[in-house]
Amino acid sequence: MSEYVIEMNHIRKEFPGIVANDDITLQLKKGEIHALLGENGAGKSTLMSVLFGLYQPEAGEIKKDGKVVKIDNPNDATALGIGMVHQHFKLIDVFTVLDNIILGAETTGALGFLKKKEAREKVIALSEKYGLKVDVDAKVEDITVGRQQRVEILKMLYRDNDILIFDEPTAVLTPQEIDELMEIMRGFAKEGKSILFITHKLNEIMAVSDRVTVLRKGKYVGTVNTKDTNKQELSNMMVGRPVQLEIHKKPAEPKETVLKVEGLTVPSKIHKNNAVNNVSFEVHAGEILCIAGIDGNGQTELIYGITGLEKASAGKITLLGHDISNASIRKRAMTGMSHIPEDRHKHGLVLGYTLEQNLVLQKYREPRFQNHGFIKFDEVRKYSEKLIKDFDVRSGQGPITIARSMSGGNQQKAIIARELDRDEPLLVAVQPTRGLDVGAIEHIHAQIVNERDKGHAVLLVSLELDEVLGLSDRILVIYEGEIVGEVDPKQTTPEELGLYMSGAKRQGKEAE
Amino acid sequence: MPRLEPGTGKTKWYKTDGAVAVYSALISILIGMAVGAIIVVVVGLLKSNITPAGIWEGVRLVFLGVFSTGRNGSALSFGFNAVNLGNMLFRAVPLIMTGLSVAVAFKTGLFNIGAAGQYLMGTMGTLTVGLWLGWAGVPTFVAWLCAFLAGVILGGLWGAIPGLFKAFLNINEVITCIMTNWIAANLVTWWFDAHEAFKNSAEGGKVGYIIPLKNVGVVTPKMLMNVIFPGSQANGGFWIAVIIAIAMWVMMTKTTFGYELRACGSNRHAAKYAGINDKKNIILSMAIAGCLAAAGASLYYLSGNTEFYWSTYQKLPAEGFNGIPVALLAANHPIGVIFSGIFMSMLNISGLQLKYLTAYNEYISDIIIAVIVYLSAFSMLFKTVLSKKIRKGTGGNVNDEPAPAENKGAAGAAVSQAAATAEAVSGPAESSLEEAIDKIGESPDIVSAETEEGGEK
Numbered sequence: 001m002s003e004y005v006i007e008m009n010h011i012r013k014e015f016p017g018i019v020a021n022d023d024i025t026l027q028l029k030k031g032e033i034h035a036l037l038g039e040n041g042a043g044k045s046t047l048m049s050v051l052f053g054l055y056q057p058e059a060g061e062i063k064k065d066g067k068v069v070k071i072d073n074p075n076d077a078t079a080l081g082i083g084m085v086h087q088h089f090k091l092i093d094v095f096t097v098l099d100n101i102i103l104g105a106e107t108t109g110a111l112g113f114l115k116k117k118e119a120r121e122k123v124i125a126l127s128e129k130y131g132l133k134v135d136v137d138a139k140v141e142d143i144t145v146g147r148q149q150r151v152e153i154l155k156m157l158y159r160d161n162d163i164l165i166f167d168e169p170t171a172v173l174t175p176q177e178i179d180e181l182m183e184i185m186r187g188f189a190k191e192g193k194s195i196l197f198i199t200h201k202l203n204e205i206m207a208v209s210d211r212v213t214v215l216r217k218g219k220y221v222g223t224v225n226t227k228d229t230n231k232q233e234l235s236n237m238m239v240g241r242p243v244q245l246e247i248h249k250k251p252a253e254p255k256e257t258v259l260k261v262e263g264l265t266v267p268s269k270i271h272k273n274n275a276v277n278n279v280s281f282e283v284h285a286g287e288i289l290c291i292a293g294i295d296g297n298g299q300t301e302l303i304y305g306i307t308g309l310e311k312a313s314a315g316k317i318t319l320l321g322h323d324i325s326n327a328s329i330r331k332r333a334m335t336g337m338s339h340i341p342e343d344r345h346k347h348g349l350v351l352g353y354t355l356e357q358n359l360v361l362q363k364y365r366e367p368r369f370q371n372h373g374f375i376k377f378d379e380v381r382k383y384s385e386k387l388i389k390d391f392d393v394r395s396g397q398g399p400i401t402i403a404r405s406m407s408g409g410n411q412q413k414a415i416i417a418r419e420l421d422r423d424e425p426l427l428v429a430v431q432p433t434r435g436l437d438v439g440a441i442e443h444i445h446a447q448i449v450n451e452r453d454k455g456h457a458v459l460l461v462s463l464e465l466d467e468v469l470g471l472s473d474r475i476l477v478i479y480e481g482e483i484v485g486e487v488d489p490k491q492t493t494p495e496e497l498g499l500y501m502s503g504a505k506r507q508g509k510e511a512e
Numbered sequence: 513m514p515r516l517e518p519g520t521g522k523t524k525w526y527k528t529d530g531a532v533a534v535y536s537a538l539i540s541i542l543i544g545m546a547v548g549a550i551i552v553v554v555v556g557l558l559k560s561n562i563t564p565a566g567i568w569e570g571v572r573l574v575f576l577g578v579f580s581t582g583r584n585g586s587a588l589s590f591g592f593n594a595v596n597l598g599n600m601l602f603r604a605v606p607l608i609m610t611g612l613s614v615a616v617a618f619k620t621g622l623f624n625i626g627a628a629g630q631y632l633m634g635t636m637g638t639l640t641v642g643l644w645l646g647w648a649g650v651p652t653f654v655a656w657l658c659a660f661l662a663g664v665i666l667g668g669l670w671g672a673i674p675g676l677f678k679a680f681l682n683i684n685e686v687i688t689c690i691m692t693n694w695i696a697a698n699l700v701t702w703w704f705d706a707h708e709a710f711k712n713s714a715e716g717g718k719v720g721y722i723i724p725l726k727n728v729g730v731v732t733p734k735m736l737m738n739v740i741f742p743g744s745q746a747n748g749g750f751w752i753a754v755i756i757a758i759a760m761w762v763m764m765t766k767t768t769f770g771y772e773l774r775a776c777g778s779n780r781h782a783a784k785y786a787g788i789n790d791k792k793n794i795i796l797s798m799a800i801a802g803c804l805a806a807a808g809a810s811l812y813y814l815s816g817n818t819e820f821y822w823s824t825y826q827k828l829p830a831e832g833f834n835g836i837p838v839a840l841l842a843a844n845h846p847i848g849v850i851f852s853g854i855f856m857s858m859l860n861i862s863g864l865q866l867k868y869l870t871a872y873n874e875y876i877s878d879i880i881i882a883v884i885v886y887l888s889a890f891s892m893l894f895k896t897v898l899s900k901k902i903r904k905g906t907g908g909n910v911n912d913e914p915a916p917a918e919n920k921g922a923a924g925a926a927v928s929q930a931a932a933t934a935e936a937v938s939g940p941a942e943s944s945l946e947e948a949i950d951k952i953g954e955s956p957d958i959v960s961a962e963t964e965e966g967g968e969k
């Protein structure tokens with residue numbers, strides 16, 4: 001019996017124009033949590049897709065318990081006990097939790113009728129055993145993203161998988177859910193299950209993993225024991241140069257009010273109450289104001305209301321002295337607002353368009369890019385090549401790459417390039433570093449601070465406490481659609497922030 | 513990770529996406545025609561009145577019908593047939609226009625299966641205004657232009673209705689298109705039924721037709737078509753259709769308006785985020801689609817000879833639905849639509865040749881079209897497979913981190929579009945298939961319901 005349950009030796013996987021995995025070796029011990037660390041585009045997902053049978057490698061071998069195996073498709077992987085929770089869940093929204101779990105592994109009785117009762121008992125037993133609480137009869141579309149992830153985990157357990165791959169599982173979770181997930185993962189490891197954990201978040205690696213394998217630009221950098229390393233060393237390995245983990249910035253010099261929000265109320269699309277209820281605040285030139293809070297407390301709707309993506313039912317919004325409460329989206333943008341949207345696939349990009357077409361999404365009507373309604377293609381090309389260079393947006397074919405085929409991190413960089421280059425007095429940035437790696441985060445944080453130092457106002461929405469505390473000059477905490485507190489990042493602690501975010505503490509209430 | 517520098521990823525012209533789209537369309541066409549030939553053979557073997565020599569004639573006509581010059585003694589002769597080729601172009605006009613209608617709508621993310629209704633509204637507008645102005649003695653050119661515009665505008669307004677429902681009430685345009693199709697069919701029937709003046713009672717033996725526009729002299733000029741294809745029905749309408757197709761291509765790819773339309777089609781949310789008025793664009797896009805389909809009808813009836821059978825409430829014009837395979841074969845490319853429209857019309861001509869020269873009837877060509885419609889679903893598949901084969905080792909479009917799930921999603925969407933199309937068209941296609949099987953081998957005296965082939969009388 002080999003020491004390793006899974007060995008991937010000298011794996012090479014090519015795509016037209018690039019080598020996504022170049023001679024990569026990954027060895028997974030039984031009962032360990034093994035983190036796979038790398039920047040966007042380092043080849044982590046490709047390597048896992050090879051293990052899961054989605055891609056065939058050009059070279060290299062995969063061993064299970066010391067024996068060479070061939071994994072042609074996900075069914076082979078499942079047969080070998082390999083399960084995967086994908087970054088984007090593979091669930092059917094209108095099916096119940098139970099139906100989703102048994103889908104593809106249904107047990108049937110005579111005449112092919114489903115034996116749902118047995119399945120249900122097994123699922124409930126599993127969920128109790130591992131503390132994966134979830135309502136098996138709820139429809140997937142009605143449960144939170146965190147619960148959906150549990151469904152994905154239960155799917156693996158239901159299939160008796162003992163090698164569990166988690167592809168960036170924390171990207172969509174709240175801090176509390178992340179803690180719970182870590183606990184669940186530790187439980188699995190204790191049981192003897194082996195876990196491969198793809199991430200680029202160093203905190204999580206330090207918290208939960210036993211060993212770390214680092215990839216960089218498709219190449220193997222090394223494998224280290226977590227207890228023998230630290231965050232700085234790991235990020236240097238990952239990026240290939242020393243990385244600034246701390247955000248360095250001068251003290252803010254707030255000037256005149258740029259954005260004034262008074263009594264803004266936005267109805268919710270999910271429930272009957274208002275998603276945003278009577279919110280008022282001001283953002284000044286030369287400061288970064290952060291709206292902190294746990295996901296789903298009205299941040300999205302607040303930004304929709306300010307940018308015009310959704311109609312506010314009450315309240316007044318003033319941008320640079322102009323009342324834009326009822327203005328169209330374009331009017332608001334032209335008054336002086338750029339917007340890095342929360343959902344890059346829904347709002348940020350036209351995925352079917354090329355990179356250059358996306359880069360002029362906010363500017364195509366300017367005389368610089370059109371003449372009597374005819375697009376000036378060479379101007380668009382010149383402009384996009386400049387942005388691609390300035391912001392290091394990487395893609396297979398440069399300006400003519402279809403946005404859909406770009407990696408998530410580079411898609412985000414493209415959006416940020418487009419919005420920052422507009423140079424508007426107000427920048428609304430919603431989770432600007434979501435899904436990005438350390439190197440890119442460093443770059444974007446520097447850009448946002450730079451915006452502030454230019455005298456622009458920045459309204460930031462972030463779920464990452466590190467980002468909230470490190471980047472902002474002033475923090476407003478939102479809880480259930482209301483601003484429950486304003487704190488100074490220099491004086492507050494993550495614990496205090498956590499109390500506000502969970503609704504346990506509230507400013508003004510005590511004073512009343 | 514090694515990455516191609518911009519510029520080195522250039523692909524040869526025969527390896528581009530466009531070329532691959534053409535190959536896959538050609539594959540669908542070839543398979544479709546091969547199936548047509550097989551049906552000719554099978555039917556020939558089953559029917560006692562068709563000899564092996566007759567089967568061979570049928571097969572040749574399926575492929576080369578448009579070049580048939582009739583019979584030389586007892587053998588079929590082939591060569592340049594000005595009448596056939598001209599009629600092919602003439603009949604291509606409505607197909608090109610409805611094809612454009614479907615293609616432009618699809619590029620903006622809308623599935624226009626309302627081309628049939630828009631076509632009917634265009635027919636009504638053009639015939640009504642053309643006849644009125646003709647009777648009033650308005651100068652021919654002015655009358656022509658007004659008749660054409662009347663049809664186009666009416667069709668555009670009709671097309672805008674599903675757009676309005678989609679934009680403001682988020683009702684799927686497919687449903688409203690189907691409903692407006694039948695509303696149009698009944699509306700047109702009612703309009704002509706209520707106005708006796710339009711009915712053609714002057715020519716003996718004809719019931720249910722509207723007076724052709726040539727009777728009042730409101731006719732599209734030939735524009736050299738009579739020189740190139742003497743004796744055929746071809747007229748300047750074909751040039752107009754080609755110009756409109758090119759204009760559509762320019763509009764969709766070169767202008768900010770097209771950029772906005774396609775952005776809405778590709779991702780309505782992102783378009784909205786960028787300040788594009790998505791509602792306005794959805795309505796406009798459907799209105800343009802309606803204008804195009806109606807323009808097909810206008811040009812068809814403005815040729816003068818064509819007669820409209822007004823009691824249309826039980827039957828939608830086939831041109832409306834045939835626009836869908838025309839657009840699909842062209843991969844929704846406006847210029848490609850010109851060629852796929854001509855090809856579809858060539859099949860019609862081949863069908864007529866079968867009818868006139870052999871014991872078969874023209875419905876064979878409907879079967880071929882039906883097969884191609886079904887295969888156009890596969891044409892997406894061919895495209896994916898071909899581009900994989902061709903791209904291997906050359907300039908890549910896969911990126912740093914490939915997104916397999918999304919790519920699959922896109923392919924899936926394409927297939928489902930094609931499947932939906934097949935479903936939508938299957939009604940008429942299947943019925944004509946049954947008809948065809950019934951009628952194969954019967955005496956070839958079936959009169960086309962709507963048209964009279966002037967050149968071949």
